[in-house]
Amino acid sequence: MSSPIPGSSADVVRTWDARADHYLRLFRDELAQKPYDLEVLRAFAQRVGAGGRVYDAGCGPCGHVTALLAAHGLDMLGIDLSPRCVALARREQPGVRFAVMDQTALTGGPLDGLVAYYSLHDQPKHRLPDTMASWAAAIRPGGRLLIVAKEGEADGVTADPLGSELRVYWAEFTAYELRRAAHEAGFATDDCTVREAYENEIPSRRVYLTATRR
Numbered sequence: 001m002s003s004p005i006p007g008s009s010a011d012v013v014r015t016w017d018a019r020a021d022h023y024l025r026l027f028r029d030e031l032a033q034k035p036y037d038l039e040v041l042r043a044f045a046q047r048v049g050a051g052g053r054v055y056d057a058g059c060g061p062c063g064h065v066t067a068l069l070a071a072h073g074l075d076m077l078g079i080d081l082s083p084r085c086v087a088l089a090r091r092e093q094p095g096v097r098f099a100v101m102d103q104t105a106l107t108g109g110p111l112d113g114l115v116a117y118y119s120l121h122d123q124p125k126h127r128l129p130d131t132m133a134s135w136a137a138a139i140r141p142g143g144r145l146l147i148v149a150k151e152g153e154a155d156g157v158t159a160d161p162l163g164s165e166l167r168v169y170w171a172e173f174t175a176y177e178l179r180r181a182a183h184e185a186g187f188a189t190d191d192c193t194v195r196e197a198y199e200n201e202i203p204s205r206r207v208y209l210t211a212t213r214r
Contacts, residue, residue: 006157007124007169009081009102015122016082019164020061024088026162028062036195037148040208041065044115044146045072047210052112055079055138057103058119063089065117067096074113079103104131109138115146125155125171128178132185136213143213145187149173151194151205161202178209187211 004010016023031038048054050073056066059078066078066089078093079101080086089098101107103119104127114135120128135145152172160166175192182189190210197203 007122007127007171009104011169012081012122013083015160015166015168016060016080017084019160019162019166019168020082020084020088022164023162024061024092027060028064028092030062031064031068033200034198038068040146040148040210041068041115042072044113044144044210045069045074048074048113048144051075052144053077053110054113054115055101055103055106055108055111057106057114057116057135058122059085059089059098060119061085061088061092063093063096063098065115066098067093069115070096077108079106104134106134106138110140111138111143112140113144113146114139117146117148118150120147120149120173121171122169123171124169125173125177128173128181129184132181132187136185136187139213141213145182145209145211145213147178147182147207147209147211149178149207149209150202151175151207172204173207175207175209178207182209182211186214188214 053075056078070076078098154172160168192209
C-alpha cells in the first residue's frame, strides 16, 4: 500500500494517529507555562461572548484549548482529523465535546467563532486560502477568528519538530501571509502580534492573528 501524499488529509491522519500519545506527554500542561496565550484565549472568549458556538480546529490529543475556552463560557466543539487525537482528548477532558472533522470541510455552522491553535502546520501553504474559505463559510458575519502559528518560511517534509522520529509535513507562516489570506477569505483583521518563544518552546516566533468575519 502506497503512502499518502505528504500534507494531504490522509497524511495528517497517518502522522497524528502515530504521534498523538507522544504529543500528549509533551504538551498536556503547556498552557500553565504560557501566560500570553492564556490572556489571548481569555480575550477571544470575551469577544465572542458567553454561549457562543466555537470550533477548536485541530484540537489535538490534549484538548486543553477546547476545555479552557469552554471554562470561559463558550459552547465548544474540539475537532481533529485524527481519530486517535479525538479519543485522547475525550479521555483527557471529560465533559467537553470532541469530534472527528476536517477543518477544511467544516459542517454544523453557522459558528460564532473558530480557533486554530497551531493547526495550520500540517498542510502545504498553498492550501491556506482554501482552508480560510472553509472557515469563513462556517462563521457567521460578525463572528470571530483566532489563529496561532509559528512564524517562518518552511513548507515541506521534514523531521518532526516535536521529536517523534517521524517524517512529517511542516509549514510555517508570516504575519503578512496570514493577514492576506484572512482578508481574501472575508475577514477583517483586528490584531496581529508576534512574540518570541518561551525558554521551553521550539525556538521560533509565534504569530497571533484575531479577525472578524465581514
